[in-house]
Amino acid sequence: MSSTPLPTARPTRADAARNYDLLVAAAREAFAEHGTDTSLEEIARRAGVGIGTLYRRFPNRTALLEAVYVDEIRSVCERAYGFSEQLPPFEALAAWLRSFVGYSVSKKSLAGELTVALGKDSEFFTACKTNVRDAGELLLDAAKADGSVRQELELMDILRLVGGITMGREMEPDQAYRLLDIVLAGLKA
Template sequence: MTSTPLPTTRPARADAARNYDLLVAAGREAFAEHGTDASLEEIARRAGVGIGTLYRRFPNRTALLEAVYVDEIQSVCNRAYGFADELGPYDALAAWLRSFVDYSVSKKSLAGELTVALGKDSEFFTACKTNVRDAGELLLEAAKADGSVRPELQLMDILRLVGGITMGRDMSREQAGRLLEIVLAGLRA
C-alpha cells in the first residue's frame, strides 16, 4: 500500500538529515515535558546545534511542531504495517488501536496547537489523516476478511470512538485503556 506524501520531509544531505533528526527528537522530548511553549533555544541546545541551525531548518515554532507531529504520525502508520506482519488480523487491529490511544492521550497539546495554527481542514492534516486511514483500513479489512470482526464496521466510526476516548481532559492512560477494551469487545464478530 502506498502512503500519501506527508507534508514535511527529511532533508537528503547527510549532515542536514542528522540535524533534522536531532531537532525533531529534541522537540518531541521538550514538547512532551514542557508543552508546546517549550523554548526553541532549549530544543536547539538539547539537539546539540545552534539556534541558527534550528531556524534554518524550522523557520518558526509551527514548522517544528509540524515535523514532530508528522514523525509521530509516520510512527503510528509504521506500527500498523508492523502489526499486520507480526500478528493475526484481530490482534493486529487491537494492538494498533491500543498504540493509537496511547499516542493520542500523550499528544493532545501538539495536535491542538497545530489545529489552531493550520486549521483542522488544512492540507497538512488531510495528508496525515489519509495515511492513518490507509494504515487502519489495511488492518480492519484483514480482520473483516478472516471473520474476527463484524463485517459492517467502518474505520472512521472506530476512529471516532477512539478519538472520543482520548478527548477527556483528565483522561489517564489507564482509563483510556479500559475504555478501549470495551470498544474492542464491541468490534468482535
Template sequence: MTTPFPTTRPARADARRNYDLLVTAAREAFAEHGTDTSLEEIARRAGVGIGTLYRRFPNRTALLEAVYVDEIQIVCRTAYGFADELGPFDALAAWLRSFVGYTVSKKSLAGELTVALGKDSEFFSVCKANVREAGELLLDAAKADGSVRQELELMDILRLVGGITMGRDMDPDQAHRLLDIVLAGLKP
C-alpha cells in the same frame, strides 16, 4: 504508504542528522514542558545552534508540523508492523492500543497545530489519509478473516477511539480499559 507526507526529512546526511536531532529534542521537550518550550531550549537539547534550527524550521509551527508528522509516521509504520507480525484482530487491537497511547500524549501538539493551520488544512488531510490507509489495511484483514463485524467502518472506530482520549485528564490506564470495551464491541 502511498500518500506523501506533508514534511520530509532532508536528503543530505548532515542535514538529516540535524533534522532528526531537532525533532527528537522537540518531541522530548514538548512531552516534558508543553509545546511552548523555547526554541533555544530545543536547539540546546539537540546540540545544535539556534541558527541551525531556524534554517530547517523557520518558525515554531514548522517544527510542530515535523514532530507531528514524525509521530504519525510511527503510528502508520506500527500498523504495517503489526499486520506482518500478528493475526488480523490482534493486529488491529494492538494498533488501536498504540493509537490511544499516542493520542493521549499528543493532545497539546495537535491542538496547537489545529489553531495554527485549521482542522481542515491540507496538512491534516494528508496525515489523516495516511492513518486511514494504515488502519484500513488492518480492518480489512480482520473483516476478511471474520474476526470483526463486517459493517464496521474505520472512521467510526477512530471516532470512538478519539472520544476515549478527549477527556481533559484522561488517565492512560482508564483510556485502555475503555478501549477494551470498544474492542469487544468490534467482534461479531
C-alpha cells in the same frame, strides 16, 4: 505504505538529515516534558546545535510542530504495517488501536496547537489523516476478511470512538485502555 506523501520532508544530505533528526527528537522530548511552548533555544540546546541551525531547518515554531507531528504519524502508520505482518488480524487491529490510544493521550496539545495554526481542514491534516486511514483500513479489512470483526464496521467510526476515549481532559492512560477494551469487545463478530 500509503501512496500519499506526508507533508514534511526530511533532508537527504547526511549532515542536514542528522540535524533534522536531532532537532525533531529534542522537540518531541521537550514538548512532552514542558508543553509546546518550550523555547526554541532550549530545543536547539537539547539537540546540540545552534539556534541558527534550528531556524534553517524550521523557520518558525509551527514548522517544528509539523515535523514532530508528521514523525509521530509516520510512526503510528509504520506500527500498523508492522502489526499486520506479525499478528493475526484482530490482534493486529487491537495492538494498533492500543498504540493509537497511547499516542493520542500524550499528544493532545501538539495537535491542538497545530489545528489552531493550520486549521483542521488544512492540506497538512488531510494528508496525515489519509495516511492513518490507509494504515487502519489495511488492518480492519484483514480482520473483516478472516471474520474476526463485524462486517459493517467502518474505520472512521472506530477512530472516532478511540478519539472520544482520549478527549477527556483528565483521562488517565489506564482508564483510556479500559475503555478501549470495551470498544474492542464490541468490534468482534
